[in-house]
Amino acid sequence: MNTPVYLDNNATTPMDPRVLEEMLPYFLNKFGNAASRTHAFGWEAEEAVEIARENIADLIGANPKEIVFTSGATEANNLAIKGVFENNFLERNHIITVETEHKAVLDTCRHIEKLGGNITYLPVDSNGLINLSDLENAITDQTVLIAVMYANNETGAIQPIPEISVIAKKYGILFFTDATQAVGKIPVDVHADGIDLMSFSAHKLYGPKGIGALFVRKNNPAINLTAQIDGGGHERNMRSGTLNVPGIVGLGKACELCLEELNSEEKKLTELRNYFETELLKLNGVIINSKAIPRLPHCTNISFSDIDGDKMILEAGSQIAFSRSSACTSATMEPSHVLKAMGFSDENIHNSFRFSFGRFTTREEVDYAIQVIDKIVKEHRSERNYGHHQIV
Numbered sequence: 001m002n003t004p005v006y007l008d009n010n011a012t013t014p015m016d017p018r019v020l021e022e023m024l025p026y027f028l029n030k031f032g033n034a035a036s037r038t039h040a041f042g043w044e045a046e047e048a049v050e051i052a053r054e055n056i057a058d059l060i061g062a063n064p065k066e067i068v069f070t071s072g073a074t075e076a077n078n079l080a081i082k083g084v085f086e087n088n089f090l091e092r093n094h095i096i097t098v099e100t101e102h103k104a105v106l107d108t109c110r111h112i113e114k115l116g117g118n119i120t121y122l123p124v125d126s127n128g129l130i131n132l133s134d135l136e137n138a139i140t141d142q143t144v145l146i147a148v149m150y151a152n153n154e155t156g157a158i159q160p161i162p163e164i165s166v167i168a169k170k171y172g173i174l175f176f177t178d179a180t181q182a183v184g185k186i187p188v189d190v191h192a193d194g195i196d197l198m199s200f201s202a203h204k205l206y207g208p209k210g211i212g213a214l215f216v217r218k219n220n221p222a223i224n225l226t227a228q229i230d231g232g233g234h235e236r237n238m239r240s241g242t243l244n245v246p247g248i249v250g251l252g253k254a255c256e257l258c259l260e261e262l263n264s265e266e267k268k269l270t271e272l273r274n275y276f277e278t279e280l281l282k283l284n285g286v287i288i289n290s291k292a293i294p295r296l297p298h299c300t301n302i303s304f305s306d307i308d309g310d311k312m313i314l315e316a317g318s319q320i321a322f323s324r325s326s327a328c329t330s331a332t333m334e335p336s337h338v339l340k341a342m343g344f345s346d347e348n349i350h351n352s353f354r355f356s357f358g359r360f361t362t363r364e365e366v367d368y369a370i371q372v373i374d375k376i377v378k379e380h381r382s383e384r385n386y387g388h389h390q391i392v
């Protein structure tokens with residue numbers, strides 16, 4: 001077993017070696033530009049792109065023509081939100097989103113506010129879920145888009161996607177979901193779920209970094225997006241630029257593998273995650289966040305009472321790679337906006353951590369992580385008790 005043990009698969013996944021193998025020829029002898037129509041190098045690249053498009057579409061129940069390649073989910077989120085806004089703002093300029101979205105959605109919405117758009121940020125309950133009546137009450141005749149993420153990157157909480165889409169349809173509003181953490185991990189079907197636009201990213205599903213996609217529904221309703229990158233008219237005029245053929249081939253293979261392994265992986269990861277939680281709960285003073293609601297199978301967000309979160313990171317960091325529910329912004333630690341929206345105190349956020357498992361996580365690694373955390377938590381608590389003792 002190699003240490004540190006990697007339990008941060010929500011940040012990024014290691015590439016599956018089968019994905020790398022599929023990509024390699026497209027860096028070397030199959031280097032053609034997929035837009036070159038006049039020779040075999042271009043045809044070969046274009047064919048590989050179209051096969052990838054089919055594999056990607058199959059994973060999410062889409063038509064290959066509904067897949068628009070981007071550099072990742074951040075760009076896909078920008079394209080979906082700014083693309084809809086710019087195409088509609090003269091008639092409708094209101095967007096509804098949620099306080100717990102990823103920064104790639106929130107910062108895009110802040111940008112739109114500066115352009116004169118109107119944004120509603122829905123609150124969430126203590127599990128991180130929106131209330132559907134809040135959503136319906138927020139709708140006005142100006143509302144053009146509802147943007148609610150599929151599953152949260154910090155807690156794994158899954159929003160009620162089919163119910164949201166029913167509301168969107170009732171009012172003739174487009175529904176966009178950032179499904180970066182959900183695609184490849186749980187079954188996602190854009191038609192069954194009634195999704196109009198959906199972003200996702202290869203590096204969260206054992207593919208390479210720097211490639212992702214936006215699903216754009218083709219019919220009922222036909223969606224027009226204003227391109228955010230102009231030049232050349234690639235990707236049905238929605239995203240210009242020479243296609244990243246090796247990346248696309250990698251995303252395609254990663255999606256093919258996810259489809260094959262989804263059921264068995266979901267089961268394996270749920271078991272590992274539940275085992276991890278059960279063992280840590282024995283420590284007492286441990287709370288599993290969003291446990292009461294549907295959540296992703298492979299991750300957990302845990303709050304520990306009576307510990308020093310900073311020290312925990314320092315002590316455990318060389319043995320386990322995991323994540324703090326706080327983001328480092330320059331010199332200061334900013335408490336997670338997700339847990340804050342769920343009503344957590346700053347101190348509690350400080351002592352909350354995300355552990356996310358993946359395809360290559362073993363039981364041995366999980367056992368090791370449990371031992372490390374168990375030891376640290378017990379040490380912190382006994383130091384604190386000892387301290388109290390001295391004061392008395």
Ligand code: PMP
Pocket residue numbers: 010011071072073074075102104149151152153178180181200201202212
């Ligand atoms: N949305 C969510 C929910 C994410 O977790 C991430 C990655 N942290 C992104 C968007 C951004 O994805 P990318 O790295 O592909 O730009």
